[in-house]
Amino acid sequence: MGSVSSAAGPTAVCAEAPSAPVMAALKERTFIAVKPDGVQRGIIGEIIKRFEQKGFKLVGMKMVQASEDLLMQHYIDLKERPFFPTLINYMSSGPVVAMVWEGKGAVKTGRVMLGETDPAKSSPGTIRGDYCIDVGKNIIHGSDSVESANKEISLWFKDEELVTYTSCAFSWLY
Ligand code: IDP
Numbered sequence: 721m722g723s724v725s726s727a728a729g730p731t732a733v734c735a736e737a738p739s740a741p742v743m744a745a746l747k748e749r750t751f752i753a754v755k756p757d758g759v760q761r762g763i764i765g766e767i768i769k770r771f772e773q774k775g776f777k778l779v780g781m782k783m784v785q786a787s788e789d790l791l792m793q794h795y796i797d798l799k800e801r802p803f804f805p806t807l808i809n810y811m812s813s814g815p816v817v818a819m820v821w822e823g824k825g826a827v828k829t830g831r832v833m834l835g836e837t838d839p840a841k842s843s844p845g846t847i848r849g850d851y852c853i854d855v856g857k858n859i860i861h862g863s864d865s866v867e868s869a870n871k872e873i874s875l876w877f878k879d880e881e882l883v884t885y886t887s888c889a890f891s892w893l894y
């Protein structure tokens with residue numbers, strides 16, 4: 721008979737507690753938002769499902785009718801682009817679902833899960849590849865670097881809106 725893992729997790733494989741830098745890497749956070757078209761088209765649940773099933777941990781979530789001011793700060797790097805006014809109008813056209821997901825490589829893997837900015841260039845199996853057609857209605861936002869994730873999280877969430885807890889799946893994921 722081989723060894724049997726307990727319901728609490730495969731402790732025999734993970735006898736030592738991870739070092740502080742390893743733990744920090746497992747707590748990387750990304751800002752994900754279901755855009756107004758994703759909300760209106762009923763794709764919120766599918767997006768949450770994909771991040772949950774991947775193994776990322778949800779540490780913050782709320783519905784927001786974003787102000788123009790918030791959106792202009794969020795997209796400040798794009799303010800000179802010709803589509804900027806349309807983008808602000810699109811993003812303020814209805815509520816968005818703002819979320820923070822945590823886990824190893826959450827930023828980079830999150831972007832892979834989203835697909836390309838242009839849904840037409842996004843592979844099937846990605847969120848944009850599966851659920852939308854047009855670059856101006858691409859249903860989801862995801863941070864493009866750890867630095868922008870930190871900026872976006874602090875723009876959209878107060879510290880007390882983010883929770884700290886241990887997921888029972890942790891030792892089965894890492
Ligand atoms: P990203 O969302 O994949 O990071 P960005 O280049 O940061 O892409 O652009 C932000 C958002 O601006 C896009 O998700 C999309 O909604 C919109 N956008 C980008 N390029 C265009 C365009 O050429 N026409 C219209 N909207 C665009």
Ligand code: MG
Binds near residue numbers: 864
């Ligand atoms: Mg971007």
